[in-house]
Amino acid sequence: MHSPHAPARDDAAQTAAAVLDLLRTSAPRVHCITNAVAQNFTANVLLAAGATPSMTLSGEEIGAFVAKSNALLVNLGTFDRERREATSIAVGAAIQNGLPWVLDPVFVDRAEQRAVYARDLIFLGPKAIRLNHAEFSALAGAAPSAGAVTAYARAKKTVLGLSGATDLIADGAKLVTIANGHPLMAKVTAMGCAASALVAACHGVESDALRATAAALIIVGVAGERAAANAHGPGSFAVAILDELHTLDGPTLIAHARTEFAKATE
Amino acid sequence: MHSPHAPARDDAAQTAAAVLDLLRTSAPRVHCITNAVAQNFTANVLLAAGATPSMTLSGEEIGAFVAKSNALLVNLGTFDRERREATSIAVGAAIQNGLPWVLDPVFVDRAEQRAVYARDLIFLGPKAIRLNHAEFSALAGAAPSAGAVTAYARAKKTVLGLSGATDLIADGAKLVTIANGHPLMAKVTAMGCAASALVAACHGVESDALRATAAALIIVGVAGERAAANAHGPGSFAVAILDELHTLDGPTLIAHARTEFAKATE
Amino acid sequence: MHSPHAPARDDAAQTAAAVLDLLRTSAPRVHCITNAVAQNFTANVLLAAGATPSMTLSGEEIGAFVAKSNALLVNLGTFDRERREATSIAVGAAIQNGLPWVLDPVFVDRAEQRAVYARDLIFLGPKAIRLNHAEFSALAGAAPSAGAVTAYARAKKTVLGLSGATDLIADGAKLVTIANGHPLMAKVTAMGCAASALVAACHGVESDALRATAAALIIVGVAGERAAANAHGPGSFAVAILDELHTLDGPTLIAHARTEFAKATE
Numbered sequence: 001m002h003s004p005h006a007p008a009r010d011d012a013a014q015t016a017a018a019v020l021d022l023l024r025t026s027a028p029r030v031h032c033i034t035n036a037v038a039q040n041f042t043a044n045v046l047l048a049a050g051a052t053p054s055m056t057l058s059g060e061e062i063g064a065f066v067a068k069s070n071a072l073l074v075n076l077g078t079f080d081r082e083r084r085e086a087t088s089i090a091v092g093a094a095i096q097n098g099l100p101w102v103l104d105p106v107f108v109d110r111a112e113q114r115a116v117y118a119r120d121l122i123f124l125g126p127k128a129i130r131l132n133h134a135e136f137s138a139l140a141g142a143a144p145s146a147g148a149v150t151a152y153a154r155a156k157k158t159v160l161g162l163s164g165a166t167d168l169i170a171d172g173a174k175l176v177t178i179a180n181g182h183p184l185m186a187k188v189t190a191m192g193c194a195a196s197a198l199v200a201a202c203h204g205v206e207s208d209a210l211r212a213t214a215a216a217l218i219i220v221g222v223a224g225e226r227a228a229a230n231a232h233g234p235g236s237f238a239v240a241i242l243d244e245l246h247t248l249d250g251p252t253l254i255a256h257a258r259t260e261f262a263k264a265t266e
Numbered sequence: 267m268h269s270p271h272a273p274a275r276d277d278a279a280q281t282a283a284a285v286l287d288l289l290r291t292s293a294p295r296v297h298c299i300t301n302a303v304a305q306n307f308t309a310n311v312l313l314a315a316g317a318t319p320s321m322t323l324s325g326e327e328i329g330a331f332v333a334k335s336n337a338l339l340v341n342l343g344t345f346d347r348e349r350r351e352a353t354s355i356a357v358g359a360a361i362q363n364g365l366p367w368v369l370d371p372v373f374v375d376r377a378e379q380r381a382v383y384a385r386d387l388i389f390l391g392p393k394a395i396r397l398n399h400a401e402f403s404a405l406a407g408a409a410p411s412a413g414a415v416t417a418y419a420r421a422k423k424t425v426l427g428l429s430g431a432t433d434l435i436a437d438g439a440k441l442v443t444i445a446n447g448h449p450l451m452a453k454v455t456a457m458g459c460a461a462s463a464l465v466a467a468c469h470g471v472e473s474d475a476l477r478a479t480a481a482a483l484i485i486v487g488v489a490g491e492r493a494a495a496n497a498h499g500p501g502s503f504a505v506a507i508l509d510e511l512h513t514l515d516g517p518t519l520i521a522h523a524r525t526e527f528a529k530a531t532e
Numbered sequence: 533m534h535s536p537h538a539p540a541r542d543d544a545a546q547t548a549a550a551v552l553d554l555l556r557t558s559a560p561r562v563h564c565i566t567n568a569v570a571q572n573f574t575a576n577v578l579l580a581a582g583a584t585p586s587m588t589l590s591g592e593e594i595g596a597f598v599a600k601s602n603a604l605l606v607n608l609g610t611f612d613r614e615r616r617e618a619t620s621i622a623v624g625a626a627i628q629n630g631l632p633w634v635l636d637p638v639f640v641d642r643a644e645q646r647a648v649y650a651r652d653l654i655f656l657g658p659k660a661i662r663l664n665h666a667e668f669s670a671l672a673g674a675a676p677s678a679g680a681v682t683a684y685a686r687a688k689k690t691v692l693g694l695s696g697a698t699d700l701i702a703d704g705a706k707l708v709t710i711a712n713g714h715p716l717m718a719k720v721t722a723m724g725c726a727a728s729a730l731v732a733a734c735h736g737v738e739s740d741a742l743r744a745t746a747a748a749l750i751i752v753g754v755a756g757e758r759a760a761a762n763a764h765g766p767g768s769f770a771v772a773i774l775d776e777l778h779t780l781d782g783p784t785l786i787a788h789a790r791t792e793f794a795k796a797t798e
Contacts, residue, residue: 037571037587039303043455048500053455054376055303058345061377068376079590080614082346110586110600111593187778189575189585234580235774242501246453305569309721314766319721320642321569324611327643334642348612508767512719 012176012214013257017250019206019215023050028070028204032197033057033086035077035106038190041238042073045194048245049219051201057086066093070204072101073197074121076114077190084117091124100127100203100212104196109138122156127209130161130196130217144168146175159209161199163192167217171210178214179258180221187234188241195220214259222256223248278442278480279523283516285472285481289316294336294470298463299323299352301343301372304456307504308339311460314511315485317467323352332359336470338367339463340387342380343456350383357390366393366469366478370462375404388422393475396427396462396483410434412441425475427465429458433483437476444480445524446487453500454507461486480525488522489514544708544746545789549782551738551747555582560602560736564729565589565618567609567638570722573770574605577726580777581751583733589618598625602736604633605729606653608646609722616649623656632659632735632744636728641670654688659741662693662728662749676700678707691741693731695724699749703742710746711790712753719766720773727752746791754788755780 022028029052034042039055046053054065059082066072072094074087094101103126105118115138122129122139133144142148146168149160154172162168167178185191199216206212220241226248227240288294295318300308305321312319320331325348332338338360340353360367369392371384381404388395388405399410408414412434415426420438428434433444451457465482472478486507492514493506561584566574571587578585586597591614598604604626606619626633635658637650647670654661654671665676674680678700681692686704694700699710717723731748738744752773758780759772 035587036302036568037575040306040455040572043303044500044504047453047455054373055301056344056346056373056377058347061345061379064377064379065373078588079593080588081590107586107588107597111588111596113593113596187579189572189579231775232772233775233778234576235771235778238576238774239501239505239771240498242504243497243499246499246501302568306572306721309569310766310770313719313721320639321567322610322612322639322643324613327611327645330643330645331639505767505771506764508770509763509765512765512767 012259012261013218013254015211016215016218016257017253019202019212020219020248020250020253022205023201026205027052028201029054029068030071030073030197030201030204031066031069031090032073032075033083033090034073034075034193034197038075038077038193041190042194042197044242045245046197046201048242049198049201051204057082059085059089062086062090063093066090066099067097069099071200072099073104073200074101075104075106075193075196076108076118077106077193079114079117091121095124102126102196102200102203103129104193105129105131105135105139106193109134115139122158126158127203128159128161128199128213130163130199130213132163132192136162150175159213161213161217163195167221169210169214169217173263174210175262176210176214177260178217178221180218180225180256182224182228184228184231184234184237185224188238218257218259219245219248219253222253225256278525278527279484279520281477282481282484282523283519285468285478286485286514286516286519288471289467292471293318294467295320295334296337296339296463296467296470297332297335297356298339298341299349299356300339300341300459300463304341304343304459307456308460308463310508311511312463312467314508315464315467317470323348325351325355328352328356329359332356332365333363335365337466338365339370339466340367341370341372341459341462342374342384343372343459345380345383357387361390368392368462368466368469369395370459371395371397371401371405372459375400381405388424392424393469394425394427394465394479396429396465396479398429398458402428416441425479427479427483429461429483433487435476435480435483439529440476441528442476442480443526444483444487446484446491446522448490448494450494450497450500450503451490454504484523484525485511485514485519488519491522544791544793545750545786547743548747548750548789549785551734551744552751552780552785553782554737555733558737559584560733561586561600562603562605562729562733562736563598563601563622564605564607565615565622566605566607566725566729570607570609570725573722574726574729576774577777578729578733580774581730581733583736589614591617591621594618594622595625598622598631599629601631603732604631605636605732606633607636607638607725607728608640608650609638609725611646611649623653627656634658634728634732634735635661636725637661637663637667637671638725641666647671654690658690659735660691660693660731660745662695662731662745664695664724668694682707691745693745693749695727695749699753701742701746701749705795706742707794708742708746709792710749710753712750712757712788714756714760716760716763716766716769717756720770750789750791751780751785754785757788
């Protein structure tokens with residue numbers, strides 16, 4: 001039994017366990033606008049975790065797909081006209097239907113047009129943004145730190161999920177740190193993209209954006225650690241993380257989560 | 267030796283074994299119009315089973331590719347302008363060259379435009395349609411049953427391959443049931459799409475549409491069962507089913523097939 | 533210790549080992565224009581070998597991506613308008629920035645438009661062309677042989693990397709043969725495409741085009757052999773080759789390379 005003074009760590013881990021259960025029981029529909037490199041692995045990550053992916057980009061039908069979904073992912077990975085048209089319609093449909101949507105501003109550090117486009121999207125109010133250090137620096141114009149992500153989240157009225165050796169999740173008032181994960185995750189393409197899709201899935205079952213974002217990154221981090229234990233390299237690791245996402249349960253998640261929950265200090 | 271009264275079950279299983287041998291010896295070329303999520307896995311399923319996939323969508327060359335193929339797959343998975351243009355040309359080339367083509371009306375239950383488009387395609391005469399329960403209901407306006415698929419196959423002059431806990435294959439006069447498969451198949455993206463591609467491949471070596479469709483679904487169902495026996499989740503399952511498709515032989519297929527062959531009763 | 537009369541074989545194998553080390557230490561950025569079937573596996577092959585892939589096809593940003601890369605791959609696998617526009621811009625950016633670029637003329641034997649387009653690209657000066665026997669015959673109008681690839685490389689002022697039971701790498705003056713590899717490599721889609729991407733990666737760290745091309749094909753051939761030793765079919769093979777590419781080291785590469793280095797005789 002937890003006393004009122006139970007450590008804050010348990011809060012984020014236990015929320016993640018509850019969110020994982022909800023993924024399995026309610027199988028949220030997640031519509032994904034994502035790059036062609038990531039589509040297959042992203043769909044398999046969502047299925048393994050319990051969610052139901054769809055991926056169409058056709059302007060004529062994406063509105064209908066989003067309207068029947070529980071959450072939307074917008075990933076900039078391949079930044080073509082078709083995906084930008086699809087994004088306009090899909091984000092519009094998400095806003096109109098009151099659905100959460102999550103942005104993954106892939107490679108905004110590699111081409112200025114992407115950063116401009118990502119900033120325009122952020123203005124439309126994603127519930128969360130998941131990104132890496134280089135992408136954060138390009139968007140925010142500041143080196144990544146607990147203070148910088150908190151300030152950016154507060155300014156943009158969103159949740160930041162910054163992946164790194166330690167993940168930082170910030171909503172402007174509170175901060176969650178996650179020390180799970182494994183270096184092999186950086187050796188599998190689309191691992192970050194798939195993590196962002198899982199963030200969207202968790203938003204489909206948990207309305208608190210900070211908790212939903214942290215839950216997704218705890219789930220993927222713990223699954224990654226467990227997958228690495230039996231992997232011989234990035235090939236077997238990518239296979240094993242799907243198996244781990246499928247078999248992971250709440251108690252295992254709580255036992256392995258290395259996460260802290262605190263008030264943000266800027 | 268089989269007597270004239272040998273059970274009908276043997277017929278479908280033995281046909282599947284013969285078709286599998288033909289896939290390996292004649293390596294049919296299968297041109298696939300399929301969604302980006304499914305392209306890689308579909309190509310690997312076809313290669314593992316012995317077929318030779320191609321996937322171009324360019325209007326300028328798809329006619330030439332189809333003309334040199336033994337069968338065509340049209341999958342609606344990502345319903346964009348490029349794929350619809352490609353489909354018009356490719357189906358035209360298939361009809362002109364007398365090639366079998368197979369339709370997978372993915373997600374017609376999720377957007378009305380897809381159902382309209384799929385009905386237009388069915389009017390052009392696919393040799394077979396492989397689909398799931400929700401897709402059948404959306405197309406046929408009727409709950410899936412042996413009678414309903416038989417009636418729909420008869421009305422549309424095609425073969426229906428309905429995937430489910432028990433697969434139903436109907437040509438309007440005869441019915442094959444297949445009780446193979448495994449729940450993990452629903453946890454790997456594009457498994458149904460790849461099964462449809464295998465249906466097309468089998469049409470490339472077997473001219474009887476009912477037998478070709480049933481053979482493909484028996485092959486994929488038995489391979490799926492064998493893959494599941496050693497899998498730890500959907501990641502290792504997706505890998506193992508490719509290995510099983512590659513190593514499967516006729517006697518193993520016959521030994522594991524759970525299939526019945528009967529006259530349709532409407 | 534090697535005497536001055538050390539066999540030429542060591543030269544190509546030792547160069548490959550040195551190139552492999554450079555991939556790991558300098559992580560070259562490789563921008564890939566490749567087909568949708570191949571994108572995910574290609575990215576994972578590059579990551580496993582130590583390189584950093586990017587894949588965008590958007591005309592508005594591909595120039596910026598190429599300018600920040602160390603090498604460019606142009607693969608014709610899906611020959612659509614978007615990829616041709618992207619190719620024009622990307623090759624222009626590579627030439628302007630003095631970056632090596634590599635051509636994979638996939639399926640030029642299947643549609644005449646591809647062969648025409650590939651010949652136009654070759655006129656622009658790729659550092660290397662990696663292709664299979666059917667593709668070589670379609671491009672060069674000659675059966676593949678040591679003499680034919682040498683003549684073609686000399687005429688086009690490029691390096692040919694011809695995959696087959698024995699790979700032939702020719703720059704018009706010298707010839708490398710590689711007898712590594714495994715039949716399962718032909719049962720995994722995009723294996724050749726990924727090999728071409730690795731050729732591009734090696735050009736990003738080794739300026740001698742013959743050595744860079746040979747190094748890539750030795751690396752992929754040895755990794756393929758080692759992967760096959762523990763694979764049960766094409767599924768587990770595709771996983772294992774990523775693991776092997778990740779763990780392969782110089783001494784292992786040298787010990788397993790079956791390569792000869794000689795003057796070309798036409």
